Structure formats: C-alpha cells, structure tokens
Amino acid sequence: MTFAETDPEFENLLIYLRQSRGFDFTGYKRSTLMRRVSKRMQLLTIENFEEYLDYLEVHPEEFNYLLNTILINVTTFFRDLAAWKYIAEEILPNLIRNKKTSDQIRIWSAGCASGEEAYTLAILMVEILGVEEFRQRVKIYATDVDEDALNQARLATYSAKDVQTVPDELRQKYFEIVGNRYVFRQDLRRSVIFGRHDLLQDAPISRLDLLVSRNTLMYFNSETQGRILARFHFGLNDPGYLFLGKAEMLLMHSSLFTPLDLKNRIFTKVSSVNIRDRLLIMANSVDEESSGRLSRNLRLRDMGFDTAPIAQILIDFNGTLVMMNEQARTLFALSRKDLARPFQDLEISYRPVELRSLIEEAYSERRPVSLTNVERYLSNTEMQYLDVQITPLQETDTSFLGVSIAFHDVTRYIKLQDALQRSQQELETTNEELQSTNEELETTNEELQSTNEELETTNEELQSTNEELETMNEELQSTNEELQTINRELSDRTTELNRINIFMSSILGSLQAGIVVIDSSFNISTWNYMVEDLWGLRIDEVLGQSIFSLDIGLPVEQLRSPIRDSLSRKKQFQEMILDATNRRGRQIKCYLAITPLLGIEMQGVILMMVDVEKVSSMISTQEMEERREQD
Template sequence: MTSVEIDPEFENLLIYLRQSRGFDFTGYKRSTLMRRVHKRMQSLSIDSFGDYLDYLEVDSEEFNYLFNAILINITAFFRDSSAWEYLAEQILPNLIKNKESSDQIRIWSAGCASGEEAYTLAMLMAEMLGTDEFRQRVKIYATDIDEDALNQARQAMYSAKDVQAVPDELRQKYFEILGNYYIFRSDLRRSVIFGRHDLLQDAPISRLDLLVSRNTMMYFNSETQGRILARFHFALNDTGYLFLGKAEMLSMHSRLFTPLDLKNRIFAKALSVNVRERLLGMGNSADDESSSHFSRHLRLRDMGFDTSPIAQVVIDNSGTLILVNEQARTLFALSSKDLARPFQDLELSYRPVELRSLIEQAYAERRPITLTNVERYLSNTESQYLDVRITPLQETDTSFLGVSITFHDVTPYIKLQEALQRSQQDLETTNEELQSTNEELETTNEELQSTNEELETTNEELQSTNEELETMNEELQSTNEELQTINNELSERTAELNRTNIFLISILKSLQTGIVVIDNNFNILIWNYMVEDLWGLRTDEVLTKSIFVLDIGLPIEQLRSLIRDSLSGKKQFQEIILNATNRRGRQIKCYLAITPLLDISIQGAVLMMVDIDKVNSMISTQEIEKRQQQE
C-alpha cells in the first residue's frame, strides 16, 4: 500500500479537532481523510490546511459541516441481502440455541449511522423470538460518533425509498405509516438503545452475543483497526459472533477471530487469545516487555481493588458500571454479569439511597459527597447503616473519567452507640424508679390498712346489692310477661291489617271505575288498574309523584282548584266532565268525582274517573242482553 506523505499543517488540524471538539481522527486513513477535508475546503475556496484551521477558529458552525463531510453515513435495511440471509438462517438460530430461555441477548451495532441495520437486527430477532419475548430478552446497543445521525436513528422515521429493501411482510408488520414516512414500531424501539460512542476512546460494550460493524473500520489505518478489533474481541462472549461489511477483512488480525463464512464476513471469537495479546492490541503497544509489565500492573491493581475491606464500585462518565470489588458484590448481590450495565438499571442506583442525583452533584461541585448513617433495610427486623462517599475521578485536564462510590459498614458502631444510649437512659430511669418505689412502699402500707377497712364495708354493701338484684330480677320477669302480651296483640292487629288491606285491594280491583288517591301534598297514594288502562301509566311509575307533573291526556290543571277545595274541606263532593285523550289517542269525555279522604282530619282526596262513552256503551250492551233474555 502506498504511504501518504505526512503534512504538518494537516496533522495540526487533526490535533486542533481533538482538543477543541473531542473528535480524534488521527487513526483514520490519511488519504481518505485528506480527500474529504479538501472537498470541504474547495466549497469555501480555501487552499491550505493552515488557512482552514484559522477559519474554524473564527466560525464555530463550520465544525458541523466538516464532520458531516468526514463522517459519511452510508447504510440501508438488509444491505447485502445474502449476508443477512446467512445471518438469519445460520448464526442467529445458533445464538438463541446457546442461551437459556431466561438469558438476555445483547447485540451491538457499531457505526450504526441512521439506524437501519439496528432495526434490521430488531426485525430478525423479533421474528425468531416473537415480539413479547424480544422485548423481555433482547437489547440492541446502536452507537455512532455522529450525533445528527443518532438523532435521526432515534426518530426511526424513513422514506418509502429507504424501506424499499424491507420485505413487504416485515414492512407491514414492523412499520407504521405517517404521511409519506414509515416509522418503526415504538413498542419494539425501546429495545434498541442509541448512544454516542467513539470506537477508539470509549470503553467497548461488553458481554455481547453479536457485534455488527459493517464497513466502519475500512476508514481506519491498519494499526487503528488492530486496536478496534482487540476491543471487539474483549466485548464478545466466548460464543459471540462478529459481522463485518464486504469491504473489510481480518487477514492481519486472524488470531483474534475465526472465519465462519468469509464471503459474508461472519466470524467467531477465537478463544486461544491470551490476556497479554488482547492488552497489547487494546493498548497499541509493540513492546512485549512493557505490555507484560502493564498486564502485571493491571492484575495487581485489580487484586488490590478486589480485596479492599470496604465495598466500592466505579462508574464511568457515561453512567456505566465498570468495576465492583468483592465486598460490593457480596453486600449488594452483584455479579460479573452486571458489569457494563447502565448504573441507572441497577437497584443500587436508588437503594439504599438515591445515588444518581448525588453523582451529578459531585460532578457539578467537583468535590466528594459524603453521607453518614444511611439506613439500609435487610429484612422486616434488621437494618444496616452505611457511610457513603461519592468521589469524582478527575484527569489533569479537568475532565471527569467517572466516579468512585464507597460503602463503609458502620452498623456495629451505630448499634454500640444505640446500646450505650439505651443503657444510660435505663440507668437514669432505674434510679428514679427506685426512689419513687420507696415512697410508694410507705404510702402503700397506709393504703393497705385503709383498704382493709373499706373491704369490710364493701362486703356489707355487696350483700345489700345482692338483695336488690333479686328484687330487680322479679320485676324484669313481670315486665317480660307484659311485653309478650303486647307482642301477641301486635301480631293480631298486623294480621287484621293485612286482611283489611287485601279486602281493600280486592274492592279496588273489582271496581270498573278509575280510582286515584292523593295526599295533602298532591302525591299519588293509590292508582288502580282502571286508571292504568285509561291513561297508560303503571302504578310503579306514578306512586309518590305529584299528580300535577303527570304527562297524560287529562287536563290536570283544570282540577287544581277542585282538589284544593276538597283538601281544605270547603266541598265534600265535586264532579266535572272534561274532554280528554285516552292512552290509545282517542278523544273521550271523562267524568270525575272528587271527595276528601277523611280520617280524624282530611288526609287527602279521592278522585274517581270514568270514560262516559265506555259506560254508556256498557249500559247499552246490558239493555240489549236484557231484551234478548226477555224475548
């Protein structure tokens, strides 16, 4: 491969980008990188890299245009369809088969750009597991260095042209149409986690079952590719798979991965790689002795951290759990599986104390935060007390690498202090009680003498009370007999009243005349079946209602003065004929007679009403029958 001549001005530009914006492009292929920067410079009519650096210092918005020119985001759904078919038919079934039914499946899409390949993975896994199990078990971490591309990926909104490569069945099942756009299903989108990640500077996501990085490394030089692949090797589980793009090969780094299908660029993690080789690759060092020295120091540091008598965890600045020592694992039931998990997903982040806000406070104030005597409930009866210290881990350039949190168990001291306080209080109480007891003892002796005399008097009173109780018992027996007699009389009167009611109801039913009884407030008390037939309202619909609110064919308002005269006792009998409309809608002449309802006083009024035409018809019919019988 032809080497590219180093341009000092261009290298100064790369250093400036790294220091001012945190983008480290020094590992990219110089030919490709220079070509893209030149293209941006030509659009601004700038000739030299030095002049362009001056332009960046003046115009801060130019950074966005430059990064968009460098970070070309080329991706698509099911790009290189044959490779995806092999992945779906051969790799993913084995991946699922090697996992327990309750185990999580972790996938990383590195260099995800606008998210098409991450959502392609989501569709394939959802098809194999079903949507419910997919939501429970699968986590797809999709990362890129370009924030604009990540924002587009989070929206999951694509044009019809973008989703053209998605099979119709999957498109209908996993996309919702909004206007001219296709939006990936929101319930499955929660399992796809997007975040900014620099493959060279940020720690790799660990415990992966599948790592997809398609045509991302082809922009880096050979040395940088080796460092990235060493990180990928570290990130994968022993049974994990690596899925690369067609433009990428591992010929120079074959010791890290074993090819499963070279045509489709699918590799398995090589298990023969030792720790030294991986550290050398990740540390980018060619010196065996220094790498071994670094490895020994790393193991020594880990052993010292792990054997610390105080529980300690370390979280990086992106909120990921990085280190947990033995004491912390035992204290909070953590395991190696929790490493590289987001700290906010762990119970430790909010119990026994809300740590996330305290971490932010430590970052903001740039100082350690200490909490004392934090109570932690172990069970319904047992508690533990911890001194918690949150210490920000700061580099010399004032940026933060993360935070260290220690948990010092002070339960024995707290319990000892509480026991001491209780003992002092018990001692003071005992002295006071002893003095009080002596005084009470003297008083008690005097009271006992007085009580003895009172007992003798009480005994005499009890004998007298017993005699009174016997007399009261006899009176109660007599009262009980009287109550029994009254109860029998009430039963007889109730039976008589029931017979009277039955008799009255029989009379009302036998009458061929409508009878309505109202109280002094015009509320209906009786509404017999003839009135039901006449006006079409049932008894249960009118009882306790005012007669003047009824909607029937009888002009009730014309009766108001007549009813008032009956209720006031002015008139004992009144009658009137009114034009009305019966329940069948036929015009009739209704005869009404109104009389007061008398008890000791007037309790209401009785309204008798009849259809005159019906009565006349009945009379005529009876006369005809009588004549027929005579003939």
C-alpha cells in the first residue's frame, strides 16, 4: 500500500493527537507512520483518516491501542551479538580506564522498549567491574515514550523465549527462575533507572559516558534526526561513545559524531571547546593574588564594549535585552531603563528592519545573518544606511546564550558608492568580455555544485531506504511474534478439545447402555458401541443422518412425537418399551429413555436404549453372585 507524501486528513489527525494528548508525531517518517496507523484502522474496519479521527474523539481509550501499534517494541538481549562483543571487549574497558576509581559511570539507553538492552548493559558492566563496584559507580538510565513497555521493563520479568539469546552461563548468573519466568537479579536492578522521556520535547540526560539508541532514529525524518543527535551530542561527555542500530549511519552529521567502528555502528563525540569553556578554565586556575587582575580585565572588557564605535546590543535566548553600548543608545534613543525589557516590545525590534525573524533564522541555521544597506529614514529628506549583522552566541554546539546584533553606519560609503557607480558606468562596456567569462565560470561552478547536491541527495535517499527496510523488518518481526502467540493459543485449545473428546468417548464407551445424541434437525451426532451392537450399524454409517431415515429393527417413527416434545422442553423425561428386532433378527423388548440436552447452547435430545431381557439377565446373574457370596 502506498501513501502520499502529504495527506491533509492525516496531518489533521497528527494535529489532533498533539493538541489532545501532547504527543508530537510530526517528526516521524510519514510512510512508516501512515503504515502503522493504517494497520490499526484495518482492525477497526475504518476506511480513511478522517473517520479514524472521529473515532478517536468518541473513544479516547483508542489512543493507547494506537500508541502501542505505532511504537514497535522489537528488542532482545544481546541483539546483534558481534556489536555487543565489540562493546564488551573494546568500548567499556576503554571507558573505565579513562575514569578514576571514584568516578561515576553514566549510561543512557534511549528508546529502551521492554528493557532488554538496558539489562544487557548491566550484565556487561558487572562482568567487568564486579557486583559491588557496579552498584557503587554505575547508573544506567533507560527511557522510552511507551508507558506499557516501561512497566514491563520495570518488572524485569521475561519468558524463556525472551532470554534464549543470553548465554547459558550469564543466564544462570543474572536471572532467577520464578515459576516459568526469568527475573533479573533485584540487587542489580536498582542501578537501572527507568523513566518516560520524549527525545524531541524533553531535555537530554547529561554527563554521559555511553549512549545507546538502537534503531530509534530510523523512525524519524532527517530534520528530526538532526535535532535528536544535537541533544545526544550535548548529553555526552568529551569524549563519549554513541551506539546506534545497524540501519543508522550518521553520514550527514559528521560535525557531531565521527565513526569509531562503522560496521558495528559505534561513534565518538566530536570535541567542541568554546570561549565560555576556556574562560571557566582560566577562572578556576587563578589564585587569590591574580583574582583582582581578572576582575579589572572583565571591567575593561565591559568598557571596551560600551565605547565601541559600532552600535551593538545583546539579547539573551529568552528574548530579553541584556546589554547595549553607548552607540546603540544614541542611535536608537534607548536608555538603561530598557535593559531587561522584552526585545519584542522595543521599536528597534521591527524598525528599521524586522529583527525577530532574523534572530530565529540565526538560531535555526546556527550562523550569523547579515543585511546590508538597510534604509533608515531620519527625516523627510535625509536617509541613513546600516549594515546589520545578527550573530548567535553559542555556549555549546547545541545551546545558545543569545544573539549579538551590530549596526554599522555605512551611509558615507553608500554615498561614495553612488559616485563610483556613476563613474563605473563608463567602464561597463570594456568589462563585458570579462563579465561573460565570469558568467561561464559561474555556470560551470553551478553545474558542479548541482552534481554534488544530486550525489548527496542520492546518498540520503539510499540511507532513508535502508532505514525504511529495517523498520519494515521490525514490523514483520512484531507481526510474526503476534502470529506465534495466536498459534500457541490455538494449539492449546486444540489439545484441550482433544482431551475432552477422548474423555467423552471414554464415558460413552463405558456405559452399558446404548446412547444416541441427535440435534434439533433429528440428525445423529453421537452413536456409541452399545447401539452398534443392538442394530448393527457403525457410527461412520449413521453420523449426520436423520434418525428417522435409518432402516433398523427399532420402530423409529414412534419416537418422532416424543423427540419433538423433548426438543421443545414440554417434557423433561420420557421412557417407554418398544417391540424391536436386534441385529441378529431376534425379537426383543427395547427400553428407551428420552431427555433433552441441558445447560448448553446446542439443542438436542439424548436417547438411551437397552435390551430389557439382557438387562434382566444381568440383574439375575448379579443377584445369584450376591447370594453365593452370602452363603
């Protein structure tokens, strides 16, 4: 089934989920997301997304089922064994070597599902550190957005199938068998902390040494992946390790992470030492004697900013005006009373140019934004020209302190430029050939640039296809597990039904009387061996046949009215003796008892029949035996 890239009805559904439930799916890949939602809709026989939105509004409990369908919780212990072997033999020992013996080790399993990978990390760390040091030094944070999966992870209880990928030695060492379930050791469980966390909306866990996020990024689009990876970069120590799934390559994010072992999808954080970090190092290293000099240097820096020849203002990340120099106060008629005011409330935020949108652009693109020759009207006849530059001030690669906005008065240069333009018009004719050559070079450069962009696009498409295939593989695995569960249930029911059938056959075979069960259409459904002995017909010859169609020595037509009375429940019990001829041609007196089937949904009648003479003979024989015993 194929889906359109943009479907208004589907987008409305996502908006409703975000507004009513606070869960933002907009960063997920549309093809995967539509496929998962459509799977849930098929179970409800709903045709389109608009109808499904209406269904959600009427049945709010449906959101939980939808969430469980979208969030594919496919994970196992030691998934991709070769990668975990590399983690155990290379990454974890190296991580521990770079730590002091008293330092804490912090690990984050992001998108932990039902907890198998978090407990795998715990097992490997205990194997290296030992139980006591593990409990004292290691914290493993395991997060997911699926509360049901987290509840299962907190129980730390798994089936025999779940732990079959754990080596026998480790399974015996780290799991206790309770009933038919395997429970992870409680004393180690306390070092694994589970919690709900949204990678897009919640702040990342910080000061991490290792971050494990396997086959989680592949569900998000490229832009959202970049936002999440920036948060991962912020959360990791320098250096720190990132362990991803086999479908996640990070080809487009080399500025944040570099491959350590691309085959096993293990990356290291790209170091980023900024000005703030260096100042902190300097501040921490000075002694009391030099602290005064540092204070004077800071005041000197502030005075230098205030007396700079270019107008400049500083706005923090919350949009508050925090600094402005003398040139800015003079140029825009600002005063110190304007400090700490929201920037959007000041005239400078929109005149002479709209600055708020440019600030957002600088934040989003993580680079300075410049405008040249901005016109500012001083009077009806006088015009001022300004060059404006908005520079984002970054504390780290992912965190902004604010922006610096500089206004450079270029009015004089513009006027000189106008004069030069008039004189340059005379030179334009001679520059035509040079311009033509330059245009040819630019065309060639654009073609090369276009080719490079096409190659990058192709690479991204291949990566996206790989992630999509891995996603579908996990969906198929999840569906296969569901089918296996259903198959086991059907097998158990079949076994129980067979046992009941054997039990019933044993009962019918043990009775010393003929038993016939007929349904509401007078067709035979049960015919035991005593009836076979009376009339000479086997069960396979009469099963499903009407009792009134049988050619036997019993006058079955005389039974029609009593059977109907029993079916209609007019009479609960009837008995009679009929003259009949058994299979040997011998005349007999046949005793019949007719009762309705009670207590079940199926309507029918039970006929019990015996040869009166044979029963009398058996009774006489029994009485003689009893007399002999008394004598």
